[in-house]
Amino acid sequence: MSFFCTIPNWMSETFPIFERICLVILALLALVLIVLVFMQITGGSETSNAITGNKDSYYSLNKSGSREGRITRLVYIIIGMIALFAIIYFVLLKIPTLM
Numbered sequence: 001m002s003f004f005c006t007i008p009n010w011m012s013e014t015f016p017i018f019e020r021i022c023l024v025i026l027a028l029l030a031l032v033l034i035v036l037v038f039m040q041i042t043g044g045s046e047t048s049n050a051i052t053g054n055k056d057s058y059y060s061l062n063k064s065g066s067r068e069g070r071i072t073r074l075v076y077i078i079i080g081m082i083a084l085f086a087i088i089y090f091v092l093l094k095i096p097t098l099m
Contacts, residue, residue: 023089026086026089032078040072
């Protein structure tokens with residue numbers, strides 16, 4: 001770390017904007033994730049066949065094409081996007097202190 005190291009003007013002007021944009025996107029993704037989790041059907045699909053042990057029904061084999069399968073896929077995508085924007089946010093937060 002040098003005493004003469006300064007932050008360029010474009011960094012000091014744009015990084016706070018990027019941080020706010022990342023925070024807004026994170027908040028919106030979190031709200032979408034909450035809504036999607038509440039939309040998922042909670043049922044006894046895992047426990048309904050506990051006695052017979054049969055888990056290979058037609059519905060369980062083609063679950064990905066159903067509404068529940070699409071919502072589950074969307075939940076995983078949103079979780080990945082939240083992780084990505086959280087990493088971007090914390091990297092942007094640390095860059096000015098590295099200079």
